[in-house]
Amino acid sequence: MMIQLDNLSKVYRVGVERIAALDGVSLGIGQNEYVAVMGPSGSGKSTLMNILGCLDRPSEGQYHLDGKLVHRLGGHALARIRNERIGFVFQSFELLPRLSALHNVELPLLYSGLGWLARRRRARGALERVGLADRIKHRPNQLSGGEKQRVAIARALVVQPRLLLADEPTGNLDSRTSEEILALFDRLHAEGQTIVMVTHEEEVAAHATRIIRMRDGRVASDLAAAEDRARRASAEGPTDKAKEGRP
Amino acid sequence: MRLVALLLSLPRLLLRSALLALAQVWANKGRSILTTIGIVIGVAAVTTVIAALSGLRANVLRDFESIGAGKLFIFPHWPDQGTQRHASWRSIRFTPEQTEGLTEHCPSVECFTRQADRSGIAVEFDKQTTDAVIRGIEPEWHRIENRSVVLGRPFSLIDNEQAQPVCLVTESLRDRLRLDRQCMGQRVLVDGRYYLIVGVVEPPTDFGMFGGGPKEEEILIPFSTYWKTYGGRGWSYIIAVSKSPTVSDEARAEVSFFLRQRRHLKPGESDTFQIEVVQQYIDKFNQLSTMVTLVAGGIVGISLIVGGVGIMNIMLVSVSERTREIGLRKAVGAGAGAILMQFLVEAVVLCLIGGLIGLALGQAFTAALGKILGAKLEHAFIPGWAITLSLGFAAGVGVLFGMFPAVKAARLDPIEALRHE
Ligand SMILES: Nc1ncnc2c1ncn2[C@@H]1O[C@H](COP(=O)(O)OP(=O)(O)OP(=O)(O)O)[C@@H](O)[C@H]1O
Ligand SMILES: [Mg+2]
Numbered sequence: 220m221m222i223q224l225d226n227l228s229k230v231y232r233v234g235v236e237r238i239a240a241l242d243g244v245s246l247g248i249g250q251n252e253y254v255a256v257m258g259p260s261g262s263g264k265s266t267l268m269n270i271l272g273c274l275d276r277p278s279e280g281q282y283h284l285d286g287k288l289v290h291r292l293g294g295h296a297l298a299r300i301r302n303e304r305i306g307f308v309f310q311s312f313e314l315l316p317r318l319s320a321l322h323n324v325e326l327p328l329l330y331s332g333l334g335w336l337a338r339r340r341r342a343r344g345a346l347e348r349v350g351l352a353d354r355i356k357h358r359p360n361q362l363s364g365g366e367k368q369r370v371a372i373a374r375a376l377v378v379q380p381r382l383l384l385a386d387e388p389t390g391n392l393d394s395r396t397s398e399e400i401l402a403l404f405d406r407l408h409a410e411g412q413t414i415v416m417v418t419h420e421e422e423v424a425a426h427a428t429r430i431i432r433m434r435d436g437r438v439a440s441d442l443a444a445a446e447d448r449a450r451r452a453s454a455e456g457p458t459d460k461a462k463e464g465r466p
Numbered sequence: 467m468r469l470v471a472l473l474l475s476l477p478r479l480l481l482r483s484a485l486l487a488l489a490q491v492w493a494n495k496g497r498s499i500l501t502t503i504g505i506v507i508g509v510a511a512v513t514t515v516i517a518a519l520s521g522l523r524a525n526v527l528r529d530f531e532s533i534g535a536g537k538l539f540i541f542p543h544w545p546d547q548g549t550q551r552h553a554s555w556r557s558i559r560f561t562p563e564q565t566e567g568l569t570e571h572c573p574s575v576e577c578f579t580r581q582a583d584r585s586g587i588a589v590e591f592d593k594q595t596t597d598a599v600i601r602g603i604e605p606e607w608h609r610i611e612n613r614s615v616v617l618g619r620p621f622s623l624i625d626n627e628q629a630q631p632v633c634l635v636t637e638s639l640r641d642r643l644r645l646d647r648q649c650m651g652q653r654v655l656v657d658g659r660y661y662l663i664v665g666v667v668e669p670p671t672d673f674g675m676f677g678g679g680p681k682e683e684e685i686l687i688p689f690s691t692y693w694k695t696y697g698g699r700g701w702s703y704i705i706a707v708s709k710s711p712t713v714s715d716e717a718r719a720e721v722s723f724f725l726r727q728r729r730h731l732k733p734g735e736s737d738t739f740q741i742e743v744v745q746q747y748i749d750k751f752n753q754l755s756t757m758v759t760l761v762a763g764g765i766v767g768i769s770l771i772v773g774g775v776g777i778m779n780i781m782l783v784s785v786s787e788r789t790r791e792i793g794l795r796k797a798v799g800a801g802a803g804a805i806l807m808q809f810l811v812e813a814v815v816l817c818l819i820g821g822l823i824g825l826a827l828g829q830a831f832t833a834a835l836g837k838i839l840g841a842k843l844e845h846a847f848i849p850g851w852a853i854t855l856s857l858g859f860a861a862g863v864g865v866l867f868g869m870f871p872a873v874k875a876a877r878l879d880p881i882e883a884l885r886h887e
């Protein structure tokens with residue numbers, strides 16, 4: 220398994236209250252899986268993604284990435300892992316407004332010790348992969364929402380990450396643009412990329428090969444996409460879906 | 467091993483951070499310039515003060531130099547206390563015998579000349595008259611005063627030993643008396659006595675700020691002739707030159723010891739002569755200018771520190787404005803060190819830009835100072851060490867005051883930073 224989580228929990232203290240954002244999550248994700256994480260708001264999806272992305276450490280439990288026990292590593296080592304193995308895509312793109320598309324994509328490589336020429340080549344390559352070869356010099360405010368997200372995806376891909384994490388990547392996009400992004404994800408998956416994506420929409424999750432549903436910091440269900448679809452169609456019907464939507 | 471790799475990658479990291487910082491400063495041009503004003507003023511002030519001082523110094527030292535840094539002026543002097551306080555001029559003045567053998571007894575003294583002069587002496591030639599100062603000199607005088615004979619010959623040994631009535635004139639005295647250009651062999655009437663002109667001597671060097679008043683004409687005669695004619699009535703003194711300006715103090719002590727012996731002064735008795743060493747004035751001036759530099763430096767240091775607080779403030783603003791950027795950079799793999807470096811370098815770059823603007827301003831002020839007539843600061847310039855020092859200090863202020871904001875940035879939690887509005 221590429222990712223192995225064992226009894227992972229994350230507890231926040233707010234005043235005297237203890238909030239368990241994650242409460243005993245155990246799961247494994249293999250190479251080239253395409254996982255959609257779903258669940259109501261506050262169920263711990265982002266918390267899980269942050270831990271997977273080595274941005275955060277669990278309060279308890281173990282996280283193995285490529286067989287390596289990650290969560291006990293120091294800040295510097297975690298930064299290296301983020302830099303070399305993980306690509307992050309955010310709901311609100313998080314592009315630096317003053318930098319061109321190319322420079323935005325190049326950003327992670329600045330912290331990799333790669334030479335100037337190699338950085339440029341790889342940043343161009345990543346932009347070509349997401350179909351933006353002709354937008355290299357554009358600044359974020361000269362790009363459409365879909366294009367911004369594709370630049371952000373290029374930035375995530377530029378380090379050739381083992382794991383692509385996307386927290387509601389289509390959350391700020393209309394349905395047509397969302398389809399473009401998802402088509403891109405499908406292609407990346409076909410090319411062998413491992414993807415974990417958080418979403419609130421069943422149509423988006425339908426692109427994944429596996430669907431993890433969370434509730435109150437726990438894994439409520441973890442099924443292959445086809446099986447998940449079958450279960451939902453047969454039993455409860457569409458009632459759940461209305462409740463799960465964001466308020 | 468890791469440390470070596472880190473050190474090797476440091477220049478590249480610094481360069482990249484500097485470029486990033488320049489871009490950042492450029493993006494906030496107006497704000498950055500305003501922030502650096504404290505540094506600008508500080509650096510401009512310190513460099514101007516130092517430039518003015520060094521200009522003054524160049525002038526003063528050059529003037530001292532023209533007098534001769536290794537010179538000792540030795541003249542009779544009534545002590546402030548003791549039995550000799552009311553002594554007669556006869557017992558105070560130098561007699562030629564007293565200074566006989568001075569160079570042999572004072573190893574730090576290169577050479578010396580006895581000298582005596584009276585001014586307001588009438589000099590006459592063929593109905594042309596003028597007032598002049600008559601000066602008795604010895605052969606070493608030419609070397610000591612750096613004034614050689616340009617026409618004719620200097621006084622010979624015979625002239626000196628037999629106290630011949632011969633004289634040297636300056637070009638201006640020669641022209642004033644309407645003498646021929648080749649005036650050697652002519653006789654001039656000085657104070658009722660005839661003197662044979664044997665040569666023409668160079669005019670005195672300009673003592674710059676120490677010279678003053680209209681110059682009197684000069685006529686030079688052998689010291690022995692002077693002594694025979696006027697005795698010890700005129701003002702007589704000795705000019706000695708030490709072997710080098712660095713042994714001036716030794717020379718002074720030796721001469722003092724020598725003269726006390728010759729004058730039979732008992733221990734505890736005050737000197738009946740005074741020795742002025744040119745080097746001692748140079749040292750005093752140097753001390754003074756160093757002190758002024760230090761005081762100016764201190765004042766400017768304070769203004770730089772005030773400027774530094776401005777830098778810290780703007781860096782804190784910058785960090786809080788760019789919280790999301792910091793979060794993102796960390797999310798894509800920037801370590802705390804890289805973020806720290808980025809902000810620290812930015813603060814240093816800001817300060818250095820301020821320093822450079824300040825230097826340019828200081829340069830302009832310095833040029834303006836040189837244009838002020840009468841200020842004698844035309845040689846004012848900003849010395850290299852002042853440039854290095856003020857830029858170094860500016861960079862230091864950047865490091866000192868940039869550290870807190872940079873640490874703050876480096877410590878940001880990426881998740882919270884990315885959630886920042
Ligand atoms: N820094 C924090 N301090 C305290 N509580 C927190 C913190 N971060 C998250 N939480 C809590 O942890 C729980 C899970 O949050 P999380 O962001 O993972 O939810 P989510 O599933 O991503 O929700 P959404 O769909 O709205 O994005 C929430 O109840 C939230 O209030
Ligand atoms: Mg979330």
